[in-house]
Each structure stands twice: as C-alpha cells, then as structure tokens.
Amino acid sequence: MRCSYSCRSIEHVLSRRSFLGGLAAGFGAAAGFAGRPMGALAADLQRGGYQILMIYLAGGSSQLETWDPKPGTATGGPFRAIETSVPGVRISELLPKTAQQMHHLSLFRGLNTSEDDHGKGHYLMHTGRRQAPGVEHPHLGSLAARFLAPERDPLPGYIHITPGGGGFSGKDAAFLGPKYGALTLGNGNPPVNADRPGSIGEAEDLARHQLRMRLDRRFDTRRRTAETEAYTATYDQALQLMERRDVFDVTKEPTRDQDRYGSHDLGRHCLLARRLLEAGATFVKVTHSNYDTHNENFDFHLEQVGEFDVSFSALIADLAERGMLDRTLVIVNSEFGRTPNINQYYGRDHWSKAWSVALAGAGIKRGSVVGATNENGTEVVDGEAHGEALFHTYLRAIGIDPVIDEFSVNGRAFQIADPAFYPIEDLLA
Amino acid sequence: MxxxxxxxxxxxxxxxxxxxxxxxxxxxxxxxxxxxxxxxxxxxxxxxxxxxxATDGEFLRRAYLDLAGTIPSPEEARAFLDDPSPYKRDRLVDRLLELPSYARRMQYVFDATLLERRGDQHVPRADWEAFLLRCFAENVPYDEFVRRILEADGSEPPEQRAPAKFILERGADPDLLTRDIGRLFLGRDLQCAQCHDHPLIEDYKQAHYYGLRAFLDRTSLFTDPKTSRAMLAEKAEGETTFQSVFRKSVTHTTAPRILDLEPIADPELPENEAERYEVAPAKDVRSIPKYSRFDQLAPSLASDDVxxxxxxxxxxxxxxxxxxxxxxxxxxxxxxxxxxxxxxxxxxxxxxxxxxxxxxxxxxxxxxxxxxxxxxxxxxxxxxxxxxxxxxxxxxxEPLSPEQLAWSLMQALGVVDAHRQQAEADLDALEADLCDLCREDRDRIANRPWRIEQMVHDRLAGNVRGFVQIFGASEGQPDSSVESSVHQALFLSNGPLVQSWLNPSGTNLTARLAAIEDPAAVAEPLYLAVLSRRPSEEERAEVVSYLESRGADQRAAAVRELAWALVTCSEFRFDH
Incomplete structure (x- = not known):
C-alpha cells in the first residue's frame, strides 16, 4: 500500500521524530510547533520579496554531460571535465561559461528519485510528491503564486516560458484554485487579451472603467465581501497589466544582451525571464526541450547543453551583478538523469537513481557541492536524498519551513511538502 | 426502499x-x-x-439564476416588476420549475458537481448532458438518479452508457472513486483516512475508506478490443485489506460496507473457480463474476438506510x-x-x-x-x-457559475433572443407542411418550448464551453476552488467573443439602444436587460450624462461602453 501522506498530521511529525530518534533533537525539538500561522506567514513571505526562477531541462538531461562528469571511465562518454571558478569543483566541458559562474551555484550530486517515468518524474520534481490516485498536489509555481506573490500583483504569479503553444491553465494549481495556475507564454509571446480591442481608444476604455467603478461602489457599499473586492480588484490588475504589457516584449532589451544570451529560443526565453524577474514577477519557469536522448546522447547534449551554457551563464551573471540573486532562488532541474550505461545507439536511457541538479541564489550556499556518486556514477555514495527532500529545500531557501509553518486553503489545513521528509541542510546557506 | x-x-x-x-x-x-x-x-x-x-428585482434575478441558470429577458423583468399580485413570487418559482431551463440548469449543476470539469475520454459529453437533462426534465428521484449513475459499468449499449461517465472518466480508479463517492454522496472527504484513521477528524475511520473501496477493488478498466469502448471488468475474488501505517503488524480485512452499516458478506462461492464466473477472465475478455461486489454499491449507498x-x-x-x-x-x-x-x-x-x-x-x-x-x-x-x-x-x-455567466451575458446583450427568434422561425418552417391536426397535437405543442430550448442551446453551447475554460475549475477540482483572476478580467474587457456581442448588430441590445434618440430613454431598457431592474434616479442621470458627454455622433460607441460597464460590475457578476 502506498501512502500519499497528503494530510497535515501531528502523527506524521511524531512518527518521523521517533524514527529519527536522537537526530531530531538538534532542530526538531527546538523548532517545536512554533510554526507561523497563515496570516503571519503570508506577511513574512511578502516582506521577504522572494522570487523563483526554474530552468527545466525537459526530457531528462544527463548528469554526466553536465554537473557530474566521469571522464575516463566506462560510463563517462567522450567529454572531459573542466575546472570552474571554485577550486576543486569540476563540471563537464560542455559548460565552459557556466563553469566561470560556479561560485554562485550549488550542485547537488546525491539525488535519487526512483522514478523513471517522464510524467511521474515531472510531477515529483514540480510538486515534491509522488503521484498518487485521488489527489493532486500544487506545483511549486502555483505555491509561489499563492503564497509569495503580492496579493494584487498585476503580473501573474506563475509564468512559464516554453516553445510551443501558450495560454492560461489552472491545472498545476490543483486544490489551490485555478487563479494560481500557469500563464504560459508560448514561444515567448505575450498573453492573450492583453491588448485593448482596436475599436476602443484609451480614453474610452478609461471612461467605461470609471463608470464600472461607480456602479461597483454603489453595489459594494452595502454588500462588500472579500469576494466582491477581489473581483473588482482584478480589473485594476488588468489595467496595470495592459499598461505594462511591454514587460512581455523581449525585443525591448538591448541588442547587446540579445546577442549575449544567444540567438536561439532558449536565449530569448532566458532574457525574457530576466526582464520579467526585474519587473517583479514572482515565479518564472523556462523550459528547454528536449533532452530525451535515447539515441545519440552525445551529439544532442553537445548542441543542447551548448545553448544552455550560453544563456544560463549570462542569466546567472546578470542576476548576480544586479544584486537579484540574494532574493531569487534559481533551480535547474529535469524529470530525471540519464543512465551511466551507454546503449547501442550511443544513447543514454532514463535514470533516476543517482543524478544531479544545480541551485543558486536565495537561501542557497554558494560555490558548494553536496552529495557524491561513485566512480562510474552508478550509485550515490554520499549525502543521498530524494526529490521530496529537494522540494523541502526549495521552500526553506525562500523562508518557508514546510515542517512547521501552517498552510490552509478555504479553511482546510494542508501540508505544503511531504511530511515524511526534511530539507537537505547542507545546501542551505 | x-x-x-x-x-x-x-x-x-x-x-x-x-x-x-x-x-x-x-x-x-x-x-x-x-x-x-x-x-x-x-x-x-x-x-x-x-x-x-429582497426587492422584486433582486428576487426575480436570484430565482432565475438559481432555477433557470440565467437572468430573465427584459420583457419578463418588466412584466414581473409591474405585476401587482401578492402571490407573484410563489407563481414565479412554480413557473420556473416547469420550464426547460430548470432541467438545463440542473444539468449544469450536476455535471459540474459530479464530474468536476473532467474531460471526455470515455463517454461523449453530449450523451452525458442528454442523460442529465432527461433525468431533471422527468424529475427522477435523487436516489434513483444516483443508482443509475453508480450501477452503470460502461458495458451498456452506446445509447444507455452515459451514466457510466462518472466512473469511467475517473479511469475506474478505486482510490479516486472511493474519495469522490465519499465526498459527493456521503459528505465525507475520507482521503486522509486512507493510510490510518483520520488524524484530526475522529469520525473518519480507515475502515470507512476501505469499506467503500471494497465495492470497487475487484473491478478494473477494460477496453473492448472490438468497439474500443471502456467498461468495468470484475473478478470473483480478491479481499480488501488494510493496515494503519502506525501499526503495520495488524492487517484488517473488510467486506463492502457503507460507513458503520453492516458489511455486505459475499454469498457462498463455488469451490471450482471457473464456476464463479459468468465469463471467466482471459486475454481481451471482459470477466463477469456470478456475484458482483460492484453491483452492491448503488443499492447500498443510495438507500434510506444511509x-x-x-x-x-x-x-x-x-x-x-x-x-x-x-x-x-x-x-x-x-x-x-x-x-x-x-x-x-x-x-x-x-x-x-x-x-x-x-x-x-x-x-x-x-x-x-x-x-x-x-x-x-x-x-x-x-x-x-x-x-x-x-x-x-x-x-x-456568490459569483455566477461559468454557465450562468455565459448565458446571462448572452441574454443581457440580446444574443439569446436573436437565436430564439431564429429557432422559432426554423421550427415553423420545418412544420409548415404539417396538417392542421398534427400541428394542433397536444404533445407537439407541449414539446415546442423544449425543442426551441434545445435548438438555442445547440447553437450557443460552444460559447458556454469557452466560459467554462476561463471561469471554471481545473480538471478534477470543485468549482468552489475558483477565485477571480486577472485573466478573467482581461477576457471580459478585451476578448473578441464578448466584444462581438457588445458591438451593435441586428436586434441586439446595443443596436436597440443606439437607435433610441432621447438619451433619457436609454437607461430603463439598459437596466432591465442587464440588471433585471429599473434604474434609480441617480443611475438615469448617470446614463444621460455619459451619453451627452460623448455626443450624438458617438452614440453607438457610448452605448457599447455603458453596456460593458453594466455587465462587468459586481452587481452583474454575482448572484445576490
């Protein structure tokens, strides 16, 4: 029987405590149940002003051709490892520019997610939970939109930039409600309906809004509720968003930066992400497709990681230079890694037993490596942790204690992260 | 029973x-x-x-929204407001309950409640909607309605398998069904009692969860290789067991059971395994047991004993x-x-x-x-x-449901009336060749409003689906999880669909209002059409001043802006 542990339960905490025994005494006992209730938590989080950038390498990127190279071994493949800006830390030679930004990054090489299915791996790496029947958990982007984003933020709280189609979908938000779903900017295009209809001038638009507000005031004076207020506020947001719709237009960025980020989709999308984060967007995810290299793993990674290296290194350098890294959590992840074993088509297959992610920014140690795999990369030999623990780590990095802080939606309490796990403390600053 | x-x-x-x-x-x-x-x-x-x-206007609008799923037409509003009878509210309720729009409203309500905006992978939406509509048109008793839904396994002939949508669109997943049957029919979200007795709710036991699941544990989703239709297959054996994660040493076994009622014991089964089946399990064959635990679900749950x-x-x-x-x-x-x-x-x-x-x-x-x-x-x-x-x-x-909002907007802006007139003309043309006797047939006359309603619905339902996308919950979530969002405001402010309804055309609201010369005569038809009441003095003056500030040559545009402001104000957005 698989348990989804979807409820917030003191028994869960207690059973983990007794399981951890003496270990828990360190922080568990000290923390007690002094978690912040929702109101205090929301205020703290909004004051914190945290933002999140997720770069998602769709299809399963190879840890061996990125963060955890094993040159000169049977599994290592043709690429070398190179020195980085952190003495002693070596990564794949496919990442020469990123290597120069290593002092901003933390690598986690001890990830074991035991999930080799694309859909389930994707779910785990976005929600911090195993997929279980009868229950859907919100994605990190939706949690950010619900709990980090300022309440009346004109920018949608969860923005996803990806090749392909765009639109708005509430699916990722699960029980949080569709408002906290993803606004997808397909191919980096601006959201729909952000432009005034051609037949209506700016003055006329303003006039009709003023009339609407007078009507609202008359109705709301006697019947004001949180819901009517939230409804009328969405029009203020809409007007602000229309006013600022240039924020979705990456061509407004200097040509020099457009060149620096690369003249490919990922370059444009990463630059758009910078633009949005600078404008205050709470959560931006950029998807880079596709790393599912069952055939010709090395050619594909040469090309894909090459694009990634240019865009990502420029983005990290810019966030650091602009002082944004202190408040922005950066996550580079995927649904799983790829097999150390090289198959007959020079490909690598799905592999979740021992792989890596890169983190940077808010709450994350800089220039460090946590966890290690063995010589061939077939097993984690030090600091092994699961995807659920990684999710706890993201939350702690932005000031949420998923173990003790209290969360509720419509009067129902819930656990924001799987209560059977803890954060990876070594990654946290 | x-x-x-x-x-x-x-x-x-x-x-x-x-x-x-x-x-x-x-x-x-x-x-x-x-x-x-x-x-x-x-x-x-x-x-x-x-x-x-409530004032007459408030009551009229509320009763229409709740029992007909839309706001009334301006003519209905005017007639109700002017009716001096002290019994008009009772009469309105009685009348609304007999209109086709009542069945349509209930179709929408129970679709959203039972399917929670799930997709249409296994049963065509049109069949499911027709099933719901018919049940509410015939006022099928609720317990019977639930039994029809929970006894359907998808193996029925195509025209009868619509009620199986509840089970099939959930992939026949026993955990998902257990949770949703508990939530929707028994008022209990037993999700947290899956792994142990509910930690915070003393009344919710793990035994309740598995008692319900035992009705479903022997079933699985089977796809008929010939028709590609999904249906339930069932085995004749298999026990439902569970352990608390806190006490893994103790394993409990449960027969199918509704909450704390008596478990439903299996009858004595033949020793010989083959004899336990009508159709024994085999590759590409839908197994049918002689005794089905699944068949016990509908009568046990939708029962006066529960x-x-x-x-x-x-x-x-x-x-x-x-x-x-x-x-x-x-x-x-x-x-x-x-x-x-x-x-x-x-x-x-x-x-x-x-x-x-x-x-x-x-x-x-x-x-x-x-x-x-x-x-x-x-x-x-x-x-x-x-x-x-x-x-x-x-x-x-309460905010209007996506369906109420779509139909009310189309009603307010004159889209529904235009299509109803067209539907009536089409039906008349269709029946022009009928003999007098046929035309005066009582069933035909009684059926006419239903046929008109269906024709209007068929023409405009595509617009409604667009609203469900923007204003409804996401798949598998209740509509109560929806909050107002900036995307909705942008859709109503700038979206081409609503704009097309607002542009004066034919006999729609803005065309009718733009044709009124006297600015002082615009407010009343505008308010009756959109807010189902007459405007106050202040509101009349406001409309006049808005129209005059834009000048006579901008009348059409000004009317469009007035109508937009009225359909986006909170008085319109909420059922109050």
Missing amino acids: RPMVPGALAAPIVLMLLASGLRSAPAAEAELSLHERIDRLIEAKLDAPPAAP DAFSRTIANRLWALMMKRGLVHPLDLDHADNPPSHPELLDLLANSIRAMDYDIKAFLRELARTRAYRRSSEPPPGASEDLVEPSRFAVAGL
Missing part, C-alpha cells in the same frame, strides 16, 4: 408530483409547512431582525439555493464540524427522504422560505454576528 420501475419514470410529471404528494401525506399532518418550519429554526437562532425582504446520503443531498441543495451549506465545507460532515443548524439539517434530511427524493418539490420549499427571499443587503447597523453567512439572516452572495 421504494420500488421503482423504469416505466414509471416516463410518466408525466404531474402524475409524479401528485403521487409524491400522496406519499408524503403524514408529513402534511404536522400543522406547519416545511418552509415555515425551516424559517422558524433559522429565526430562533437570531437575536436581531434579519435583512429586509443517513449520510439524505443528509448530504439535503445539505447540497440547501447550499445551491442559500450559497452556503449548513455543513460547510460540503464534504466535511463530522462531529467537530457540526452543522450551523443541526435540527434544521435533520429536518431537511428527513423531509427529502419522506418526499421520496423529489428534488423539484424540495427546491420549491427552499425557494418559499423567508430565508431565501431576504435581501443580500445587511440591515442598517447589523452586528458582525448577524451578517455571518452561517446565520442565514442576510441572503448569500
């Missing part, structure tokens, strides 16, 4: 109502009507006077009308979350059972209460306690 033969369901509604009236004769002996008893229980808990009765069943539907229908459940949230019925009015919920649960689950008659009683007919404006100086929604001293306020 009341015997129910399928043939009886097709009987005219009048007969059914009569029959249910006779059956509930003992209840009528209690000297007070149900709606009066409801009001006394609500008012007994108030220590200050409740809100004043208090939680009548309690849950009574609470859900109450919430539909009053915008809030007596037990709230609707799926957390337990001792530590008691109903706001325990005696009232008992009364409602007993009444709906005594009424043989006649939904229409039950809603009629709710619509007759003073509680339903109050204003949504709190009385002057009301205390915070009095305006608390669970007091029901002030009428509730």
